[in-house]
Amino acid sequence: MGSYVLRRVLQMIPVFFGTTLLIFVMVYSLPGDPVTALFGDKAADPAVVASIKHTYYLDQPIWKQYLHYMGNLFQGDFGTSFTGRPVSDIMADAFPVTIRLALMAFVFEMVLGLALGVLSGLKRGSIADTLVLILTLVVISIPVFVLAYIAQTVFATNLGWVTPTVQDSYDLTQLVLPATVLGSLSLAYVARLTRTSIGENLRADYIRTAVAKGLPRRTIISRHLLRNSLIPVVTFLGTDLGALMGGAIVTEGIFNVQGIGNVLYRAINQKEGPTVVGIVTVLVIVYLVASLLVDLLYAVLDPRIRYA
């Protein structure tokens, strides 16, 4: 087990450098000069441009820029945005919002998705099962921005329960609606995945054994069926948590949530290299840690992996 964890952690190192290098090269080789763009329509003084470029290390070849950036990064310095604000400050503002939004969406999709999946998996062919299948299919088919506008119209405009957009991104009650919209797609996948997995495991020989042992139905489902059925669902949920932490550009944009997705969107538009690379670097780490946790959880759930 220990060597397995160590191997997985070591594997993360090349992935980390590879992804950061890739994003760095991509951001800094975008067409257009961000520094000249700062001046808008006014002609820029070449001396000022050169001085800004020097401050931000932009006058160096790209590999030097990367090494310089990584060097700073390992000292905890994410660099400074073109507005002069440290990137770490920007992230410190936006990440807590995204984490809240992500966790709410995650709890929503996990609890409801699993419940619906278990229900329809156990009662295949029933009305409830058909209903779940249709509803999840509808959610999967509709793009998230359509869903967001429908939710806004129904709950804000028609019912007046909430304001159409979020006024205070730190207020949890205001995040409920965006979180629901954000989690709905994964909820549909979780429900369907759980349903299929339960259906398959119900026919497994070891379930027949459990019945033949005279165990109560409750024990058969909770001890024998669920544990085996949840293995693929846990994998999906884990990677999805990583994805949710990356911020939701569309949902955050529509509901005006000041999370990482919104910040990232603006930064890309303004060719804010340091901010984009800083955020993406953190996201890469979040993603790697999330998938490591999934693999470890997987090993906890399935002993066959633990000792392999």
Added chain:
Amino acid sequence: MNTAVDTAKREREAPYEGPLLDVRDLHVEFVTRDGVAKAVNGVDYSVSAGETLAVLGESGSGKSVTAQAIMGILDMPPARIPRGEIRFRGRDMLTMGKEERRKIRGQKIAMIFQDALSALNPVLSVGYQLGEMFRAHRGVSRAEAREKAVELMERVRIPAAKQRVNDYPHQFSGGMRQRIMIAMALALEPDLIIADEPTTALDVTVQAQVMDLLAELQAEYNMGLILITHDLGVVADVADKIAVMYAGRIVETAPVHELYARPAHPYTRGLLDSIPRLDQKGQELYAIKGLPPNLLRIPPGCAFNPRCPRAQDVCRAEVPDLFPVTEEDGTPLEGRGSACFFWKETLHDR
């Protein structure tokens, strides 16, 4: 110690005399997209305490479905039981409530499955799966259940049971896994064990060990045993009587050695003739011609008639009953029956 167990058991169960299990005219069908598959078509058999009944037949003969109907582990639907009785200690289990039925499973009647690797839960330790019997039926504590699990593993001679109780099924060899299945079935000292091809998935050398263990434990606890198999070699040493099944019916019953010596049904003859023998080395091996019938369209008359060397018009027109088999002079042969109009000819002229 054994006599103490036996006396206690006898006292508890004294009121009922007669066979432990009595299956009467059992029918099982499966509703499929293409029609109704008649898997079991009027099976009768009985087992008493300490007795071993071997049920012999090819795949699709209905031997496993009958066993699953007895255990009450058929998926209904698609399966249904339109007719028949399954009497356990005189009470028909088919008319019992679900909860009462569940309490019989595992406690009174236990089952051993063919492939222990898939029949054991891969994510739970064997100790847990063994102990679960005591936790579910006896309500003992977790720690006590673990102790009982170790005892059971020692009982079926798994080496280093104490160290291995927390291991998972995939960490055991095939033979050891089947021993764990046996231990699980034995846990609550049931009256009857149904073993569905318990040795099919094992190496030949391990097969013998597992069969010996099963026979030994059966004798010790005085249990009834139904041994389902397609392997004539397995049953010869351990069974008391044999029921041969074909297309969902019993076509021949006999005490084990008589069946081998003098079969009274052409199908049984065919099965015995298709065992490879050393003295026939180099000759072509006999095989019953044709294929087992499609259960959606069982041929009229005797189901075996299209494959039978003795088939006459009557075989295509009428379904034969299980006729009592006698010697040529009419002396009845105890426990023998054959569902063939020509059982006499089959029995006597070899």
